[in-house]
Amino acid sequence: MIPHGHPVMTEADIAAAAGLELHTWRRRHGADFRARVPVTNPGERLRLYDAAQAQAYIEGQPIPPAPVPEPHPEDLLSVDETADALGTDASTVRAYASTGYLPKGVELHGRRWWARHVVQERIDAGDQRHHPETTGAGRRPGDPRNRAPRPRTDDRVPAVAAELAAAEADARTVTADQLAERYGVSRRTGERLLAAARQQLQERS
Template identity: 80%
Template sequence: MIPHDRPVMAEADIAAAAGMELHTWRRRHGSDFRARVPVVNPGERLRLYDQAQAAAFLEGRPIPPAPPAGEPHPDDLLSTDEVAAALGTDASTVRAYASTGYLPHGTELHGRRYWPRHVVQARIDAGDQRHHPERTGAGRQPGDPRNTAPRGRRTEARVQEVAAELARAEGEALPALTADELAQRYAVSRRTGERLLAAAREYLQQTGRGA
């Protein structure tokens, strides 16, 4: 979660502010920085830090205390996993909801998508139970919006999504996605996960964004 009205920075932003390549900044300053500046979003794949605290580190000033944790605010930004937890579903379903209009598209920050808390609460209050269907067996249940999107368009969107994550992982020296992770995310076979990875890498080559 990104608390409302609290600017944050990713490590790539901090390295750029220091005038360094990300891998250089991490090698020289990463360990010291992480020991002194806590993450705003513990447990998330992309680490985010309070902008004021990060700026103090860069300028060699004492690190100011983090703002006190307040009550949940309607404008807090929730990550895909947090939205999934609130709706009682999984991250791949949340992405499907956003692609089909069941949820708003969300806001992209630092290469990730977030939704204001009030948007998620409105979805819950609307009373449509598609966000937590009773699962009596394997596979998607009737009413799952992933069933309504044409397969070709769905696959293309997934390839682009995976390609974007591969590019970010390379740029920020993060662990790359695996076929097993994709299989779990999209409720597909491992072989399909491998095909998605291969298609995403080919897409990056075609667009000149990766090797």
């Protein structure tokens, strides 16, 4: 979660603010920083830190106490937190957002987030996807027209495909590990993005 009124930073943001490459910052300062500054989103793959605490660390100042914000309608929930609130899983949340059942959310730090009030409004509205009053008069349960449209292709794939094309021209390589680092995902997801991008390039040729 990104609490309303409390900006956060990723480790890449912190390294940039310190004037260092991410791998250099992690080698020199990563362990000490993580020991002194707690993440704001325990359990998430992409580590987020309170911006005020991170900035104090960078400047060598005393680190202020971690904020304890009250829940706010404008808090931003991650895909996993949104899935928990809706009683589903992350892939279904992404499908909801691509089909309009849930707003698309906002993109920050390479991830998509949904405001707490948006998620609550979806909960309060109830499941309206497959009922006759919302899918068309006379449609019976099981009618194929009641099914939500299939989610669109991952919007990261075209960007990876473009990078692959540029890398080929420059005799460079793009690896799954690089993609996992960039997007804050697992290596397996990085491999999936890489495979999908290669497939997209093959289809264009």
